[in-house]
Amino acid sequence: MENPILQGMRQHRTVRTFTDEALSPAHIRQAVEAAQCAATSSWIQAYSLLHVTDAAERETLAELAGGQAQVHSAPGFFIICGDARRHRLLMQKEGKPFQNNFEVFLTSIIDAGLFAQNLVLAFESQGHGTCLIGGLRNRLADVAKLLELPGSVFPLYGLCVGKPAEDPGTRPRLPFEAICFEGRYPSDEVMHKQMLLADEASKTYYAERGTPKRSWSGGIIRRFAKLHRENLPQAYLDLGAKLS
Ligand SMILES: Cc1cc2nc3c(=O)[nH]c(=O)nc-3n(C[C@H](O)[C@H](O)[C@H](O)COP(=O)(O)O)c2cc1C
The missing domain is CATH 1.20.5 (Single alpha-helices involved in coiled-coils or other helix-helix interfaces)
Structure with missing residues (x-):
């Protein structure tokens, strides 16, 4: 018999349709504070979470993410960002140069990823369903402009949260x-x-699920037969990342 944490981890599946039940501030705080307990490189905690609450902004974001309806229909929508801004501000206050390089950017992505997965598990443990939205990087510069993101904040993906209105089942993983x-x-x-x-x-x-001709490798072959999001290095450079 597996312990409750392992059981919860195994029950993960992405949910894209949600009920109208609101996501409570208490649930958000509980999930975020638990997710923050993820390990973090040198304790730098290089991430932030932007809760997007404006309905019009969410509609625009849904379009920017490739017309993904759940971005505005989910009860809660967040953007997970790698964030080196508070570190830059601290160095500025000290009057010392902020030594920015690729490692700064990479560390923020790694830290944000660990936080994000913890956040997904925390929300799921409360009975919520989640959908990460990498489609947010389709038009990253437009997302950053819409949300007026300051420098050294790197939006990575969105996160839809709410009570599931579907039960899609778990997808098998590699052995x-x-x-x-x-x-x-x-x-x-x-x-x-x-x-x-x-x-x-x-x-x-x-x-x-009624599509017997599909397979995992078929999806991979379609996915890697073309380049995606080639504008990303420039978009992240413009946000203050160093890629070397
Ligand atoms: C970083 C990241 C970005 C994702 N972006 C999207 C997205 O834009 N739209 C979507 O419907 N699902 C998105 N997903 C969900 C994946 O498609 C899903 O996790 C994967 O197919 C495995 O299915 P499962 O989560 O149900 O096990 C994303 C997942 C990750 C980790």
């Missing part, structure tokens, strides 16, 4: 052996074999 290697990374041949196994599990998932 343990396909991602956890002992001592050395396996050969290409072994990797291919493990991906075939993963495809079998994904075919069952798709067959149960």
Whole structure:
């Protein structure tokens, strides 16, 4: 019998349709404060969470994210940002140069990712469903402009939260052996074999949902056959990131 934390982690599935039930400030505070307990590089806590409450702004964001209705229909919508701003401000106050480089940007992304996953689990533990919105990076510069984000704040993805109005089921993951290697990374041949196994599990998932011809590898092949979001380096540079 798994402990409640492991059980909760295994129950994760992305939810894209929500009931009208409001997301309470008490639930938000509880989830955020728990999520902040994630480990953070050198205790720098290089992230922020922007709660977008203006309905018109959320409609615009839904469009900017590629017409994703849940961005404005979910009871709660947040933007997870890597954030080096408070560190920059502190250095400025001290009259010392803020030594900015790629590591500063990368650390903020890593810290924000750990916080975000903790936040998803915290909301789910309260009975909420969540949907992360990477589509927010489709037109990152427009998002930053709309929300008047200051420099050194790097929007990474959105997060829709609310009580689920659907039960989409869990998506299978790669087998343990396909991602956890002992001592050395396996050969290409072994990797291919493990991906075939993963495809079998994904075919069952798709067959149960009436699309038996789909598979995990089919999705990957479509995804990596073209470049996505090529404007991102410039957009993050404009927000004050250093990419080298
Ligand atoms: C960083 C990130 C960005 C995502 N962006 C979107 C998105 O823009 N729209 C969406 O519907 N789902 C989005 N998702 C959800 C993924 O599609 C989903 O997690 C994945 O298909 C696995 O399904 P599951 O979460 O139900 O297990 C995103 C997930 C992550 C981690």
